[in-house]
Amino acid sequence: MDFEPRATRKDITGAVSNPEFFNYGVEAYEACKKGALTSDIIDEQKKVQEADLVIFQFPLYWFSMPAILKGWMDRVLCQGFAFDIPGFYDSGFLKNKLALLSLTTGGTAEMYMKTGVSGDYRYFLWPLQHGALHFCGFKVLAPQISFAPEIASEEERKAMVASWAQRLKTIWEEEPIDCTPPWYFGQ
């Protein structure tokens, strides 16, 4: 899938509400309300609507998602679909859904400890889990992090996949994390 990550004028089909001054957020919101978003966005929104749990699987690029997935967030989770003002965080439109970040890192687990050079891994989860997912109302399950598979042995890699498979068997029984600053920055 070669998803378009750029949020542009092309995302709105037909006329925009203010052609003199293009404001992406405003125009996407208006287009969402009248069903005038471009089809690749609508297709993705339908998938989200049907899902009980959305799993984001990605390699960590610069402490975040690769741009193609960031663009999915930017374009698909627009105002009117995923949230409104008011209508965010616990009142976000996706509040009856679960979300989970499953990611692989380049750095080792030791680098992502509070005392490691890259700081606690929870620090970089804040914008993604709280700022984006929780903002849309998602209840966030604990992240699945596979540290440094590139430098792991074949056996270690198999163990990572096996533990993820094992977890998925009982994923519906899990309680979401408490998506507040203490989870990310507390002791």
Added chain:
Amino acid sequence: MDFEPRATRKDITGAVSNPEFFNYGVEAYEACKKGALTSDIIDEQKKVQEADLVIFQFPLYWFSMPAILKGWMDRVLCQGFAFDIPGFYDSGFLKNKLALLSLTTGGTAEMYMKTGVSGDYRYFLWPLQHGALHFCGFKVLAPQISFAPEIASEEERKAMVASWAQRLKTIWEEEPIDCTPPWYFGQ
């Protein structure tokens, strides 16, 4: 500028080193060393190389950069150009340069206080400033944040621009922030 944000096989000109199993990071690193990256990446790398200060100006999308700019980070700041292993954080290849994030938000300053619904604005700066810029060696100047220009009055907007213009006059005299966890999460 319609920059391509997706990190793909197309970024490597000519043969890849492992055609059986495409690993973007590995291939981009190899291509960087032998000058085989695609031209839009090389053009941007030249601009970075010539700059003493790189200012990233963007609207905050999901507590981060819009995907088009995230893709610039993903593709331009590759291993071999911006860092190596070892050769990151204080030893990153861009260590004699300054970087600054200048951003506009949708939410108000009150929302981005430690006690606000979106948490302290410094929280979301961690992945960008520490995880990306500092990793490449950049010394990071304090961010320039223009909160909620959309809902500000014309007068307030002019004041935001004026204070930014004023700051730029003496930007070369500024000391970088101490890009460590206490700056982001401390009291």
